[in-house]
Amino acid sequence: MNRNEIELYIHIPFCVRKCAYCDFLSGPADEGTKARYLARLFDEFAFYGEMLGKGKHADRETAHGAVECKGPRRITSVFVGGGTPTSLSAEQLSGLFERLYGCFDIERDAEITVECNPGTLDANKLSALKGAGVNRLSIGLQSALDDELKLLGRIHTFEEFLKEYKAAKSLGFENINIDIMQALPGQTVGKAMRTVKTVASLEPEHISAYSLIVEEGTPFFERYGAHPELLPDEGTDRAIYHGTEEMLASAGFVHYEISNYAKPGFECRHNKGYWTGTDYIGMGLGAASLLDGVRFGNARTLEEYVSCFKDPSTVETLTGKDRMAEFFFLGLRMTEGVERAEFLRRFGIPADEVYGDVLRKHVAAGLLKDDGKKISLTERGIDISNTVMCEFL
């Protein structure tokens, strides 16, 4: 983590159709709503741009309104997530980036990611993104099997994805992530591996593989909430997980976080920022920010968000204890783990003085690895990481 760095997250809460498992703040919307939303989002750009001192990086004033910002911040990453940001039109996307660059001084080599979903990525939009300086795409494929795509309520087939993926490649996108979802209802290890194999063979730079979580309030919850027996059991889930790990390792992917794999050098910088405590500013519906030890979140309904100005709906001031806990429970998500020296540097106290008992207990139980410098989860530790992480709170 670099105290100077800050990341931007921009939430686009729109999609073509809500998927059956999705509990994100997103949904289909008409053009008027989108326009009103973007206008409001651009106000936020202006607000935070002003705060971070657009154009004044050399000799910037510090205090800006309620939130104080110490020293010049380097914006090293932008992530446009959703929903489906590419459900916006090519013009809207271009306009968004134009406005963004107008409001913020973004580092020349910053990682600029846009989430996209197959079925919304036409040549026009891809060119628009390319033209806007987007250098990383994160494509939500979820499965290479059409029956699973249908079950999930996706709007696309694997063929459609493939066409768009190839188009992106040929347009010169050289850093692409493909999201896949595992432990789906009725999924066998073999079926899951077919998707992993297919995706690996496409040679993206990054793969995220998530176990399905049946979230309350989704159609999946109605279907499976009371019927866990319809979902793969824990044994199958773990076999899929470890099978994925193995298959991707042999394809040259590094397993660098619980659910993330990357070709060397292509780890997602933005997400690593979240896990290492880098500050970030989230803009858009329900987006969360972390700034100088305060985590705050925007309104979570469109109506509230569009109507009221910058009143965060949630504010949480992190205490030293909170930050130490986050250091571990976020840091341990990464397979390289956390460094004792970094803990000491950040908190001025050795990790062993705060967490000595917890560390010893879990090392003894074979859940943590400890080489004296770095502490990380073992393979078994990853499987039941909540059991370990909760003890750092």
Added chain:
Amino acid sequence: MSTDQSKIRNFCIIAHIDHGKSTLADRIIEMTGVLTSREMQEQVLDNMDLERERGITIKAQTVRAVYKALDGEEYIFNLIDTPGHVDFNYEVSRSLAACEGAVLVVDAAQGIEAQTLANVYMAIDHNLEIIPVINKIDLPSAEPDRVVQEIEDVIGIEAQDAPRISAKAGINIRDVLEQIVKKVPAPKGDPEKPLKALVFDSVYDSYKGVIVFMRVMEGTIRQDTVIRMMATGAEAEVVEIGTFGPGRFIPCDELSAGMVGYFTASLKNVKDTRVGDTVTDANNPATEPLPGYKKVLPMVYCGMYPADGSQYPELRDALEKLQLNDAALQFEPETSIALGFGFRCGFLGLLHLDIIQERLEREYNLDLVTTAPSVIYKVFKTNGEEVEVTNPSNLPDPTVVDHMEEPIVSAEIMVKTEFLGAIMKLCQERRGVYLGMEYMEETRALLKYELPLNEIIYDFFDALKSRSKGYASFDYELKGYQQSELVKLDILINHEPVDALTFIVHGETAYERGRKMCERLQREIPRQLFDIPIQAAIGTKIIARETIKALRKDVLAKCYGGDITRKKKLLEKQKEGKKRMRQVGNVEIPQKAFMSVLKLDED
């Protein structure tokens, strides 16, 4: 101050739970004008919050009121409140002994219940004049004529002129008051004779010390009397005497034969002032005490442990405070390997246990772990020695046990005939011996059973309720001890016996109970890092087994910027859950697992 005995009416109200006793008491207090309506709390007599919530009266309390009757005379009413539950039978009998009459409240829709019947018979035994009252006549389902008939048929008392009232709506309350004046006999007793006063309750007050509730039967008690408790032998000088205003004490100079009131003296502990004891004048003692005194003894025991071991001293203080007001509550320190330091507590019955537990949790903010309740077993050893066992883990080794005896109760269950089959099956399952059945009317019957006490202290009430859809009432009294084939059932978690889960059970039901306990524990104990066998064993023989499979997956698939707060809450919750666990060996057992095995009938 002398009061004309002929103008005193001492009476109590007998009613089944929910039939409206407290409401009628409130109306009587209102009608006698001692309190204004504004001062009336909803149910004046029930002081404790807990009682109000449960709709039952725990500690007997009493009130004195002045009623101006239609004949123009003023009468002193002493309404003696009686506890309404089987656990407090003896207290009820002492309250009845302090009265000359009893108002029997019967719900116009529900009719007579088992418990009402038990109390009415007790009142008749004490030669009380019974005044039947039909309550809740304003209910659409009220059938007053049927209930009048039932009272005449079942109890055998005249009920044609029973007032038909609604205590809630205040209908016909004056009829009740007038009948009390006309029918309840005035007290007798010579104010000049040596003092004899019956103790029917006592409470501890931090200002006044022990306050003794009594009915003066003979003689007179005055401010300066030196009293002697004839059973406990305690002596003390009276500090204050007085009568009971609603919600407050009204001091006076003397109380003579026939009157009801209280005294305070330099008595430190309610143990000195046992219910049923006779108060006399130490300087002019009565030769014989009043009849009927008996020392109440606990029938049901369980271990109570603070969930947080450091709260042990607080638990002890709380038990001591409760005991000041509750001579029947007993406790002594005990240690459990699984639960740490706690107390083995003795109670009159299950309700008494429930009440104490709830008061500890509510009034003293203690988080408790309670072990399975046990009765007192008599163990006859091969060397001729006899020991009483209240904690199952203290049962002597089977090789030195010749035989064992367990307490048996005779139980009466009143039930709608449509549930007869279900209830008889329940009694059968609980090793009940059928004694007989009486039809109260076409739709209701009174079942008589002999049941081992240890079969009704777990979840019998709950089972009775659920299997009769609430239409059963239950009353029991201890009958005696009986030899029985009892075994000690141990529960082993990860091969280690957990003392707090050990219990004594009849040989025939051991297998079933062991199996159910293992199943229940398998559900209640969360999975851990390794497989955990749960076994039920008699001696070295394993009779049931379940396995809690090791936790294989407990992981948050993703956690990004916007998720962190929510995910942290999940982890916090998980950590909170861990805190409420007990470490037994290397297994973490949630506290509720210890309690869950008490309610096996739900399975």
